[in-house]
Amino acid sequence: MPKMKTKSSCKKRFKVTAKGRVKAGQAGKRHGMIKRTNKFLRDARGTTTLSAPDEKIIKSMMPYSR
Template identity: 95%
Template sequence: MPKMKTKSSCKKRFKVTAKGRVKAGQAGKRHGMIKRTNKFLRNARGTTTLAAADEKIVKSMMPYSR
């Protein structure tokens, strides 16, 4: 049986933690910072873990990350 392929887009954007959660960068920080509140910018630093429904989608595209 041949190896399954990982989606390259997922490989670049997501990491799987030791407990199996999916880690991703925060959204909404590419442009338009002037209209965003300081609180939003502060809270959107670093990374976040995805919701369970989104996790399922990402994990289906990364077969060897389980």
């Protein structure tokens, strides 16, 4: 059987952690920072892990992720 393909958009945007969670960049930080609160900007630094329903969707597009 041929190899399954990974969605290119997913492999660029997401990483799978050692425990199998999906890590993604924080949303809402591309533009419009003036209207955002300082608390939001602090909390949106770095990366976050996706919720379980979202993880399921992403993992289906990344067949060879751990």
